[in-house]
Amino acid sequence: MSENIVKEVEEIIEQKREAFFQVSDQIWETPEIRYEEKQSFQCSADFMEEQGFQVERGVANIPTAFTASFGNGGPVIAILGEYDALPGLSQKAGVTEHDPVETNGPGHGCGHNLLGVGSMSAAVAVKEYLEKNNLEGTIRYYGCPAEESGYAKTYMVKAGLFDDVAASFSWHPHYSNSLFHGPSLAVIHSTFTFKGVSSHAAASPELGRSALDAVELMNVGANFLREHMIDEARVHYAITNTGGMSPNVVQRDAEVSYFVRAPHAEQARVLFKRLVKIAEGAALMTETSMDYQIEGACSNLVQNATLDKLLHKNMKALESPHFSEEELELSRKYYQTLNEDDVAFAASLVGKEKAEELAARPLIHEVSPYREAPEYAKGAGSTDVGAVSWVTPTAQLTAATWSFGTPFHTWQVVSQGKTSYAKKGMLYAGKAIASTVIDVLQHPEVLEDAVKELRDREAGPENYVSLLPENQNLPSMLRK
Structure with missing residues (x-):
């Protein structure tokens, strides 16, 4: 990846930063749980249409799923986005104590308002780069509902929406800038x-x-x-x-x-x-x-080191987010809301010395070193990106969008979802993905290596068997 391409991607995304922030805030303000994301779906699909994408709504017979495509010919590169919230996690933004907007209401406790828009920013940057440089290839954004236990991507794979995809990319909010390539269940x-x-x-x-x-x-x-x-x-x-x-x-x-x-x-x-x-x-x-x-x-994740290494290289090439003293002070206040178990768990991941440093400065700006995903590491959670990773080479990253140690699915995540530092992390993720997609489009041999690795790992479309019943083509919630 040349410095000129990195700079061009950064410029495209930064020019539209306020538009991306507006969409992310709008999704945060209308949290909707699995398969009920009508407003978030509409907002996201409309935005991509305004950016010049061809939008197909209600794909895979799911009313709140869509694809947004631009380009002609191959290869087709997918960028995955999500926008569903979690029940019972309503919380006011920017408040460092538990204070729900609505008692028992939903909230974005996994940062999907950031996830979806960060991925959209990547797709928009690739589109404009293809236009400007008259390059072949197709970029396709997938608006995916119901990641939180609905597993819509499994239905989308089952419906054949990834049959023509050469590679897929995604990301997830976190408190570190690193690859997201460990095992899942x-x-x-x-x-x-x-x-x-x-x-x-x-x-x-x-x-x-x-x-x-x-x-x-x-x-x-x-x-x-x-x-x-x-x-x-x-x-x-x-x-x-x-x-x-x-x-x-x-x-x-x-x-x-x-x-x-x-x-x-x-x-x-x-x-x-x-x-x-x-x-x-x-x-x-x-x-x-x-x-x-x-x-x-959903199935377990299949790692693809070929794409992981390229994604990590581009993460390192980008300028990492810088944080103001006001942002650091706010992050310290959130860090102080964590209980002893949360603090101890986070410290176990980075070591005592680094944990002490991050307790004083809880926003991470550096990129974690590249490490191969341990073959026999124990998985923890589940993600429906797993289904996608079985049928097409897939790579993901995490970007620092909340204070060090903040656990997933908590009011602290919801509260930090509109902060300026969360949005910086969101755009950093978009820039890294966009740079990598452009790299892949200009170097087709990377895709050949990625597909070979997928098959070497005994995955690929010919080896994928959905965990859904054969005759189940719609999420059961929609049929009730």
């Missing part, structure tokens, strides 16, 4: 519904068949299952319908929602089948009926 999210017989719990308990009993027995069985599964797997749940408020009525209906996670898709599939057997056993014991619906699923 494959996941299956399913809701189990039990139906029994209602009755008077005192006068005729023998006539009742409790659906809530079945839920509780299923949970007991799942607890025993945890003793007999691989250490890296996870099984967790929430009771989403207890069947009523009165103890004097035998609960006719009850349901429980489960996440089953494992390092690889096939491991998650096998573990889920065992969980279904436990649910069937609970129904048998209580003489109730049971049905389950898979809400969503």
Whole structure:
């Protein structure tokens, strides 16, 4: 990547910085949960249309998903964006104490208002560079809803939206500037519904068949299952319908929602089948009926070191964000809101000496050194980018958008979502992705190496098997 290209990308994005900030703030101010992102979807799609992209709305039969394309011919490069919020994380912006805008309302506790717009800034920069330099290639932005447990990208892959894509790029807000290439867990999210017989719990308990009993027995069985599964797997749940408020009525209906996670898709599939057997056993014991619906699923991430190294090189080539003393002081106030466990966990990632330095200056400006993703590292969370990474070479980065140590899915993340330093990190991510995409378009041999690596890792379209049922082509929430 030449200095001239880096400079040109920076200039394009900086010229439109206020427009990007406005869209990001608008999405932050209208937080919407999975598959309900009507305003965020509309705002994002309209913006990309205004920037000269050909926008297709409602792709993969998902009303709040869209693609925005520019260019002609190949290769087609995808940039992924998200804009869904999380339930129960409403929080006022810029306030360093918990203070919801709306009690139990949603909030952007994972920074997706930044994620989507940072990716859009990258797509816009690539488009303008292609126009100015009369280059071939197609840039396509994917407006992806429901990353938070809805896993819309899995449905988009299933619908064939990535069949012509040569490579994909994305990023995620964080408190560091680094590659996002560690392992993730494959996941299956399913809701189990039990139906029994209602009755008077005192006068005729023998006539009742409790659906809530079945839920509780299923949970007991799942607890025993945890003793007999691989250490890296996870099984967790929430009771989403207890069947009523009165103890004097035998609960006719009850349901429980489960996440089953494992390092690889096939491991998650096998573990889920065992969980279904436990649910069937609970129904048998209580003489109730049971049905389950898979809400969503995604595969584990497949690393691509070829694209990772190129992305990291361009991160280093860019000028890292600089922060004012006012920004640093605000970040210190957020750091002081963290509990001892959060502080200790963050320190364990960087070491004691670096943690002490960051406690005094909690905004990271430097780029973390390149390290190969450990082959046998333990995964933690899940992301539907995993599905994309199985069918096309994929690379991601993280950019520092909040104070060091800030945990994901917290009010502190929401509160920092409109800060000036969060927006600096957002544009830094866009610049890094745009520079890398241009690099890839001008050096087709990189794509050849990336595809070869994907196949060497036993991935690729021919090896991808969706964790969704074969006949499930729409998110189940849309069918309810």
